Amino acid sequence: MAGIGILAVAGFAQTPTTPDGRPPASGSPAAQDTTSPSNRGTQSGRDATGSQSGRTAGSTQAGHDTMSADRTAGKGSGGKLMGSDQTFATKAAIGGLAEVQLGTLAKEKASSAEVKNFGQQMVEDHSKANDELKSILTSKGVTVPTSLDSKHQALYDRLSKLSGAEFDRAYMKEMLSDHKTDVDEFRKESQKASDAELKGFAAKTLPTLEHHLQMAQTTEASVRGTGKGASSSNSSDRTMDNNTDKRTGSDTTGSSSTTDKSGSKR
Numbered sequence: 001m002a003g004i005g006i007l008a009v010a011g012f013a014q015t016p017t018t019p020d021g022r023p024p025a026s027g028s029p030a031a032q033d034t035t036s037p038s039n040r041g042t043q044s045g046r047d048a049t050g051s052q053s054g055r056t057a058g059s060t061q062a063g064h065d066t067m068s069a070d071r072t073a074g075k076g077s078g079g080k081l082m083g084s085d086q087t088f089a090t091k092a093a094i095g096g097l098a099e100v101q102l103g104t105l106a107k108e109k110a111s112s113a114e115v116k117n118f119g120q121q122m123v124e125d126h127s128k129a130n131d132e133l134k135s136i137l138t139s140k141g142v143t144v145p146t147s148l149d150s151k152h153q154a155l156y157d158r159l160s161k162l163s164g165a166e167f168d169r170a171y172m173k174e175m176l177s178d179h180k181t182d183v184d185e186f187r188k189e190s191q192k193a194s195d196a197e198l199k200g201f202a203a204k205t206l207p208t209l210e211h212h213l214q215m216a217q218t219t220e221a222s223v224r225g226t227g228k229g230a231s232s233s234n235s236s237d238r239t240m241d242n243n244t245d246k247r248t249g250s251d252t253t254g255s256s257s258t259t260d261k262s263g264s265k266r
Contacts, residue, residue: 080141085195088185093133093145095182098152099126106171111164114219115172129205136197172220179213
């Protein structure tokens with residue numbers, strides 16, 4: 001019986017009593033502390049587990065936040081270009097390559113000193129810009145074009161068949177149109193690019209392209225005016241020749257009429 005009593009005491013919580021053996025009054029500390037040691041241990045385990053879970057959840061969230069911050073900080077400074085930045089970079093690389101090759105062609109085939117000088121300026125400025133763009137793209141693992149696309153190759157082939165004043169007019173017409181497009185695209189990229197390095201490149205190159213556009217406008221107007229002047233001169237010469245022929249014919253007719261009249265009088 002004593003053994004059973006010991007088991008009972010060990011297995012179940014003992015009801016607290018006052019010193020005189022009576023149950024404690026409701027609401028007293030003794031009445032509230034009815035949790036057995038084993039239950040209190042279980043509760044402590046739950047508290048410890050909850051604390052550990054909270055720390056784990058906090059660590060996981062901190063990890064996510066760190067990864068997000070890393071991606072934000074790295075945006076525009078590494079990795080492949082996306083979307084409109086990729087499109088701009090490809091077009092700028094091919095366009096710059098075309099400017100150098102067409103400028104070299106202009107130095108060889110142009111008859112106007114202004115056009116030759118323009119071509120030389122294109123070779124120098126666009127070679128420098130091409131090198132800078134290549135460095136940016138290579139650091140991001142982007143393949144840099146090394147040859148012209150079909151559009152620019154066709155333009156090069158067409159201009160290479162021309163020479164003299166005809167080449168001057170055709171080449172400068174293309175340069176004027178091309179640099180209007182370039183200025184618009186570089187200005188847009190300098191304002192809205194997602195990639196920081198590409199945005200800086202566009203902003204740095206834009207003033208040079210604006211200067212090229214001014215040069216193209218002046219030079220194109222010069223060679224276009226020369227072409228019109230030569231055409232007008234030839235047209236005037238032909239008109240003068242025709243008028244001379246008409247006057248000569250009229251003089252001959254008048255002379256014949258005078259001879260006839262003289263003859264009839266005799």
